[in-house]
Amino acid sequence: MNELIRKLTEAWGPSGYEHQVRRLIQEEVAGLVDEMRVDALGNLICRVGSGGKRVMVSAHMDEIGVMALFAEPESGYLRFEPIGGLLHSTLAGNRVRFEDGITGVIGVHDSFGVGRTSVPALRDFYIDVSDGAGAAVEAGSPAAFWREFETRGTRLIAKSLDDRIGCVVAIETLRALGRQAPNELHFVFSVQEEVGLRGARTAAYAIDPELGIALDVTATGDEPRNRKMAVTLGGGAAIKVHDSGLVVPPAIVAWMEGCAAQEGIPVQRELLDAGTTDAAVIQVARAGVPSGCISIPCRFLHTSSETCDIRDVQACVELLRQLLGRPIELDAA
């Protein structure tokens, strides 16, 4: 699985420009699905199985990044706007990569003065793409952060584990199902999650599912002086109960926890007070869709060194496979 994780996390795909990631996933799932298509916004929608419930499973392909919209007339430094929720404290010295492979380094005003200890506003940052010979990156070019994938024991360290690791869970679940499922499953690899859950919204409208499940990373509570959360890295698949955009129907939580208990899969409950996932827009598609989320615990979210644990990833795959591979019975709440 690590090679797939490396391939997907090192791929380039800021929101709105997910085509390289999509191509890799298309290659990966060919033969694992009955049908696949790319919709108007660029979501990759894969159908497998029949009968039972019509389920939408969503993992987003896009990653946070920057959009270089203005080049300083003389110096050529690029000024940029954020794609998704950037953490300003992680920017200076970080590297971004444009679609053609050109790497830029982010600098900040007065870096050894005010910029050293404070967290400057975004307008105080700039990107250096100079090559010493005058070549330039065109204004209007998006870029993604660049860092190689590494492992340390069971830990996985990479950029864009948010949410390529969710894509990995979806792909590995498809592999495990082997095109056999008593449900009509629509696996969506969605676009533009980081800028407002835009892809999942239109995919859910088209699929009109009876049940929605998002696969995404969630923060952990096991870092010093960070948000108080019960989720721990290595603590198992996180079953979402609540986040700032979704209240998971108790019947879905019970269904997931019941299955995990029966199969001996390690799980933990997740309540997240700042952030949400594709499930938040799936639930309000058309006349409404009961929706839940299986989360992969992740430290250092929205940095270039997001950190997950392979055991949690495996637990998520096993849980999703067990949930979708048998008839789905949800208790009326």
Add this chain to the structure above:
Amino acid sequence: MNIDLLRRLSSARAISGQEDDARQIIIAAIEGQVEELRVDTLGNILASKPGSQGAGRPRVMVTAHMDEIGLVVRGITAEGLLRCYNVGGIDARILPGLRVAVGAEALPGVVLWKPIHLGREQKSVPLDKLHVDIGARDRAEAARLVRPGDMITFAEGFSQPGPGSVRGKALDNRAGCALLVELLQDAAWPCDLLVAFTCQEEIGLRGAQVAAQALQPDVAIVLETTPAHDLPDLSADADERAGGGPAFNPATRLGAGPALTVMDTRMITDPRLLAWLRAGARAAGIPLQLKSMRGGGTDGGAIHIAGSGVPTAVVAMPARYVHGPAALLRVSDYDHTLALLRSVLPDLSAATLARD
């Protein structure tokens, strides 16, 4: 540029939700040029213009919003002053002393302000403390003329400072409306055009959302008017900046042709449409610029996520001082935008939307 059309549209008084005046002018101008002309529940004008070779081509929705920002009367004080608040994004700092027109009859009014003799230290009036004076002696007299809910618009009229520019209120987005009207007055297109003159853009892209849901297009092009601030940097630390600080970002520039949005707060433009528009402009020799700031959103923000999704692009004319009483627009930018649309729209095909 059809100056007379733009003059009438700029002078029309139509804040968000009260777009009647603009709607009437537009309907009169396009009747007979389009099919299926209708006004929907929210007040959008919807129509279609079938193409001569429409079959198999994408159905393109072209939109421009009709509404303008303004104020609305919320009550009358004992002294006969109108209490009001803003409809859409309006800068409170520009309002004191400004001439306005109130209600359907366009009663002349002035935004309350203390003359310089009585207070040099005066700060701008916050929007929630804003009052308009129509010269009434007391509440009873004002109440005979004005009712809560009446719209208040800028009174400034349309003018031509020189042959190359026009100046007026509500050019955002009556210039877009004028452009779309001119486009519809053209003879038949090869492609099918779906048309929406939308309402309530300035208060949350509301008209465009239902227009897109109703028309269900394959592609959408939003015609807009977008801020240009291609002016010297007069801010306090400008001198310091001249010593090697960041260059001033104008967002767009007058005279540099239509501006394409790459990304704003509500939408990331479909890269296939960006490439198509840029190639089309290059081929036709039409100048083009990219908007270099993210701020704001357009009807595209609602249209591209309607239904199962619509690839959408925004083509905008740069104008200085938008959302004020006297926006300034270059005739050449208008003409280049019209020329670009006439040049590229007939070429829009399934191949434009192919993915590699």
